[in-house]
Amino acid sequence: MAQAKMIAAVVTEPNKLVFEERAIPEPKQDEVVIQVKATGLCHSDCFAMTAGFPGIKLPLVPGHEVAGVIVAVGPGHRTAGWKEGDHVGVGWLGTCCNEPVCEACTAGDFITCPKIRVTGIHNDGGYATYMVARGDSCARMPEGMDFTQAAPLCCAGVTVFNALRHNVRPAGALVAVQGIGGLGHLGIQYASKMGYRVVAVSRGNAKTELAMSLGAHHYIDSEAGDVAEALQALGGAAIVLATAFNAAAMTKLINGLARNGVLIVLGADHEPIEVTPLQLITARKSVQGHPSGTARDSQDAMAFAQLHGVKVTTKIFPFPKAKEAYDAMMAGSFRVVLDMTQE
Numbered sequence: 226m227a228q229a230k231m232i233a234a235v236v237t238e239p240n241k242l243v244f245e246e247r248a249i250p251e252p253k254q255d256e257v258v259i260q261v262k263a264t265g266l267c268h269s270d271c272f273a274m275t276a277g278f279p280g281i282k283l284p285l286v287p288g289h290e291v292a293g294v295i296v297a298v299g300p301g302h303r304t305a306g307w308k309e310g311d312h313v314g315v316g317w318l319g320t321c322c323n324e325p326v327c328e329a330c331t332a333g334d335f336i337t338c339p340k341i342r343v344t345g346i347h348n349d350g351g352y353a354t355y356m357v358a359r360g361d362s363c364a365r366m367p368e369g370m371d372f373t374q375a376a377p378l379c380c381a382g383v384t385v386f387n388a389l390r391h392n393v394r395p396a397g398a399l400v401a402v403q404g405i406g407g408l409g410h411l412g413i414q415y416a417s418k419m420g421y422r423v424v425a426v427s428r429g430n431a432k433t434e435l436a437m438s439l440g441a442h443h444y445i446d447s448e449a450g451d452v453a454e455a456l457q458a459l460g461g462a463a464i465v466l467a468t469a470f471n472a473a474a475m476t477k478l479i480n481g482l483a484r485n486g487v488l489i490v491l492g493a494d495h496e497p498i499e500v501t502p503l504q505l506i507t508a509r510k511s512v513q514g515h516p517s518g519t520a521r522d523s524q525d526a527m528a529f530a531q532l533h534g535v536k537v538t539t540k541i542f543p544f545p546k547a548k549e550a551y552d553a554m555m556a557g558s559f560r561v562v563l564d565m566t567q568e
């Protein structure tokens with residue numbers, strides 16, 4: 226009998242995405258094979274598309290927001306508990322080293338492992354009808370959740386969810402969400418459902434209604450005046466979730482922080498954020514980066530989303546339109562998701 230085939234969208238050279246037929250892989254030690262049902266497109270997919278990330282090698286299948294069904298389970302303790310038919314999500318963390326000398330892994334902080342292999346960057350990802358994942362990088366989807374909802378929650382969702390839950394403030398504290406895109410529209414919802422007073426910050430007024438419908442209580446047009454002053458007029462932000470890929474805009478938010486306030490940097494701009502020591506020292510303010518999270522974190526982000534009604538605003542493309550979907554994502558449309566079941 227001929228071996229079953231899968232379709233993969235492969236970056237063969239920078240900015241070139243080619244569809245290829247491949248044999249469906251067999252799971253090796255510690256691996257599962259997933260039939261991919263949906264893949265979210267993240268701005269970080271541009272690292273794959275341009276081959277612009279440390280350790281990246283072409284050809285490569287991008288995609289690190291994956292949701293699907295386990296169809297084969299390999300041997301090994303990392304696959305224990307998984308069985309065919311389980312619905313799972315896979316995010317940024319493909320594999321970590323788990324070596325006894327790894328400072329991060331031995332602390333259980335796997336997402337910061339210096340030898341991390343990223344899904345869709347170092348390992349083939351979810352722009353394919355089937356994908357291999359290590360068993361411990363799979364997050365269990367909550368019962369009844371759509372694949373197109375689950376996929377974006379495994380990167381965009383868990384990123385904002387983790388940043389917030391690792392920076393807990395008293396209920397009612399002011400949380401500013403800068404940028405209302407793939408990350409920001411989820412940040413507003415998570416922050417609102419966690420009990421914070423939420424202010425959305427974006428350019429222009431076009432997204433005011435959208436922000437309010439997502440759960441924001443205030444809206445600041447960053448072009449209408451001094452953003453920091455506007456935040457201080459609301460009492461100052463305990464947390465700013467900076468999701469837009471714009472370091473200059475982040476710089477302008479720092480003076481909008483309250484005492485002990487933290488600017489959490491999520492938008493991966495290459496430009497510097499500018500801040501003077503005095504801006505931070507006197508009121509104990511800080512600027513902090515935050516990576517996404519582990520499979521367990523994704524599991525928690527999905528469970529919270531289902532429990533509290535956090536919904537991803539999706540723009541669905543069929544898999545054969547992967548390149549068009551990528552271009553739409555880069556143009557700022559959110560959250561672009563490939564439906565792998567549509568031909």
Ligand SMILES: [Zn+2]
Pocket residue numbers: 267268269270289317380381
């Ligand atoms: Zn991502």
Ligand SMILES: [Zn+2]
Pocket residue numbers: 321322323324327328329330331338339340341
């Ligand atoms: Zn490690």
